[in-house]
Amino acid sequence: MSLLLRALVSTFGSGVSLRRSRFAAVVRACVIASTLPFAALPLAQAQTMPPGAKQPSDFPRAKLTAGMYVIDAAVAATDADREQGLMYRTQLGANEGMLFVFNENAVHCFWMKNTLIPLSIAFIRADGTITDIDEMQAETENNHCPRNNGVYALEMSKGWFAAKGIKPGMQLKGLPRAQQ
Structure with a gap:
């Protein structure tokens, strides 16, 4: 179990044990995403077209x-x-x-x-x-x-x-x- 997950389980108790694997997947995804450079995000997410603007x-x-x-x-x-x-x-x-x-x-x-x-x-x-x-x-x-x-x-x-x-x-x- 990861250190972050252990810390969360110890903080919130074993009542989260049933959701631990799903939570761990979310935490892993967040950690991986936080290590990516900003440039890896699609440019379209940086600024969206306002309503009514022509694509x-x-x-x-x-x-x-x-x-x-x-x-x-x-x-x-x-x-x-x-x-x-x-x-x-x-x-x-x-x-x-x-x-x-x-x-x-x-x-x-x-x-x-x-x-x-x-x-x-x-x-x-x-x-x-x-x-x-x-x-x-x-x-x-x-x-x-x-x-x-x-x-x-x-x-x-x-x-x-x-x-x-x-x-x-x-x-x-x-x-x-x-x-x-």
Whole structure:
């Protein structure tokens, strides 16, 4: 019998002897769980989506290309989808991002409220040309605004554009048509 179980039996008396094996299993599970690193817990448990939030799999998807790279982008083309964006997400796949589609050619600013992962953002004209790229820290309310008008913005994991050598002036292909 483990020392912890012996201590509990001696504290609470032998009346728990019938439940001892079930209790011991629970105690063992707790001890094992307490020795695991926090990172072993599923990321989805770290932050849950609030009621009414759209699940990542519920967004329409688009396959974009940036040079030789294929991007799997969730598409946020409605006000509600653009408002939620990547909020509450705890991870993105290697070439996964979110494409924001706007109905007007304008300066569209972003912030990172309730966004749990740091992101890079590319601001894009209607013809697919990247005009600006910015780095954004998680859970901040700083405005990130392009210097140029555009109709798209693409958010990727922080540093993605720099790591792939993608810079302003380059073009993205496969963009859905924006309604202007």
